Every structure is written in C-alpha cells, then in structure tokens.
Amino acid sequence: MKIVLDFDDTIFNTFLLMQEFRKIFNSLGFTNDEFWGAYRQCKKDINDFDPDIFSDIIEKIRPYDRNQAKDGMQSLTESSSDFIFSDFFCFLSFAKKEELILLSYGLSDFQKNKIEKSGIVPYFSEIIVTARDKADDIEEIHKKHKENIILIEDKAESIDNVKRRVPEVTTMKIIRPQGGHIKKKSELTNYIIQDLFKLEDIINKLRE
Ligand SMILES: [Mg+2]
Numbered sequence: 001m002k003i004v005l006d007f008d009d010t011i012f013n014t015f016l017l018m019q020e021f022r023k024i025f026n027s028l029g030f031t032n033d034e035f036w037g038a039y040r041q042c043k044k045d046i047n048d049f050d051p052d053i054f055s056d057i058i059e060k061i062r063p064y065d066r067n068q069a070k071d072g073m074q075s076l077t078e079s080s081s082d083f084i085f086s087d088f089f090c091f092l093s094f095a096k097k098e099e100l101i102l103l104s105y106g107l108s109d110f111q112k113n114k115i116e117k118s119g120i121v122p123y124f125s126e127i128i129v130t131a132r133d134k135a136d137d138i139e140e141i142h143k144k145h146k147e148n149i150i151l152i153e154d155k156a157e158s159i160d161n162v163k164r165r166v167p168e169v170t171t172m173k174i175i176r177p178q179g180g181h182i183k184k185k186s187e188l189t190n191y192i193i194q195d196l197f198k199l200e201d202i203i204n205k206l207r208e
Pocket residue numbers: 006007008009010153154155
C-alpha cells in the first residue's frame with residue numbers, strides 16, 4: 001500500500017507560517033489588509049506563494065526594507081519544523097516509511113526549502129514536488145506500484161480530479177481549521193477527516 005500525503009494544510013501549518021510572515025510586514029508598516037491583499041495577488045499571479053514575488057507585489061504599495069523582510073522570512077523558513085502538525089508524529093506510529101509518499105504542489109525553491117527544513121523528509125520513501133495536476137502524479141504512482149493507494153489532501157479540486165482519473169484511490173479530505181481550502185467541498189472523496197489521529201483502523205482495513 002502507498003499513502004500519499006499532501007504538505008501544506010495537511011501536515012504543515014501553512015496558516016501559522018503566513019501569520020508569522022504577516023507580523024514581519026506589520027513591523028515594516030503594512031496593515032493586515034495590505035498583507036493579505038498582496039498574498040491573494042501572489043496566489044492569483046503564480047498559483048503559489050513565493051517570497052520574492054510576494055515582495056515585488058507588496059512593494060508596489062510602498063517601498064520598505066526588503067532585506068529585513070527577506071531575512072525574517074528566511075529565518076522562519078529555516079524553522080519550518082516548528083510548523084508540522086503534531087498529529088503527523090502520531091500518524092507515523094502506524095504508517096510505515098516504505099508506504100509514505102509526500103506529494104506537494106509547488107514551483108518555487110521556497111517550497112522545496114520549506115519541506116527540507118521541516119525535517120519530515122526522512123519519514124518518506126519518496127518526495128515529489130509537482131507543478132502538474134496531482135492526478136498526473138497519482139496515475140504514475142498507481143502504474144508504478146500497482147498497490148492500494150490512499151491520498152490525504154485538503155484541496156477538494158485535487159481530490160476530485162484524482163477520483164475521476166484513478167477511481168480506485170481511497171481519498172481522505174482533511175479539514176484543518178483555517179486551512180486555505182476548507183470552504184470547497186469535495187464531491188467524490190471517500191472520507192472527510194479533521195486530523196491525522198484515529199486513522200489506524202481505517203488504514204489497517206485498507207491494508208487487508
Ligand atoms: Mg494542501
């Protein structure tokens with residue numbers, strides 16, 4: 001069996017990291033609205049968050065000390081391990097390394113750095129940072145391993161695309177408080193979960 005885990009808002013508290021980034025920009029004179037407006041613009045422009053592109057966008061509001069912001073964001077990224085949800089470590093007590101694949105959407109070095117510094121890499125047999133539709137990657141994993149696959153992910157659209165393409169994948173939509181995709185409901189997911197606790201029974205059943 002393969003258990004494919006998403007990163008942001010699934011095992012990583014992206015909301016909390018962004019709150020810390022916001023505080024840096026608050027200290028440089030930007031309001032919360034200015035920060036979140038630039039954040040949304042960045043997501044809209046590149047479908048991702050990238051500190052450099054975000055810095056360009058917010059600079060259009062007014063000039064600021066870019067180096068201070070860059071240093072602040074960099075040092076928080078270095079501490080990415082502080083933002084892993086604690087239930088992930090409970091989850092590791094019943095999920096085996098050879099089963100675990102991390103599948104994260106991201107285009108930037110920031111995303112790769114965040115994953116690396118989070119300290120979770122040694123717990124996975126494979127790390128995939130993709131810029132494609134996740135259904136493409138899941139289809140490849142399915143062809144390669146010919147085993148049962150579980151996908152744990154917070155984004156409804158990704159789950160539904162996977163279910164349409166590879167219906168035999170068992171999907172779990174995780175709803176983290178304040179996650180970026182909590183409002184959109186998945187039409188096709190097999191399970192809706194609040195956290196990674198108490199999954200042992202379901203996973204054991206799927207192993208049979
Ligand atoms: Mg996610």
